[in-house]
Amino acid sequence: ASGPSGRSLPVQVIGLLVKELSVLLQGKTFTNQVAAVWLKALLAAHASQLLADPTATAAFSPLLGLVETRVGCLAPLGRLRGRLDLMLHQVSGDDGHSGLVDTQALVVHQDGDSTEEGSDTLGSEAEEDESEDRWDELSENEVENMESEDIEEP
Numbered sequence: 001a002s003g004p005s006g007r008s009l010p011v012q013v014i015g016l017l018v019k020e021l022s023v024l025l026q027g028k029t030f031t032n033q034v035a036a037v038w039l040k041a042l043l044a045a046h047a048s049q050l051l052a053d054p055t056a057t058a059a060f061s062p063l064l065g066l067v068e069t070r071v072g073c074l075a076p077l078g079r080l081r082g083r084l085d086l087m088l089h090q091v092s093g094d095d096g097h098s099g100l101v102d103t104q105a106l107v108v109h110q111d112g113d114s115t116e117e118g119s120d121t122l123g124s125e126a127e128e129d130e131s132e133d134r135w136d137e138l139s140e141n142e143v144e145n146m147e148s149e150d151i152e153e154p
Helices: 011-025 030-045 047-052 056-092 125-152
Strands: none
Touching: 011 030, 011 047, 011 056, 030 047
């Protein structure tokens, strides 16, 4: 299961195999992947013979252009895949949310004094009236103090 080895190939057929693999690599199917595995094994097993053969460079020139083109497409394809994954995730709603905002409170604060059921968040009406009375008294005292200061100045 380690893949093809290509070690037992005669030297005369290596150049022909490289040319045939370069044709298969230009396809867009599963044969493309198989040809890539074979080419990798062939290069690993017969690297010295391929370097010594002057016709091998002519066979590898189209492969170099093909590899450069495909590597140049990797970044845009990766961005496209990310966008598609995001859109599919949003459309399918796999996260369980129906797009509505959850309005339930995450934290509820309760004072020790407000143990009564049905009490307002600001307190009872009696407390509010008492607070307003104190405010009115303070305001009247301030007005009287300001008037007395105005009278004493001249």
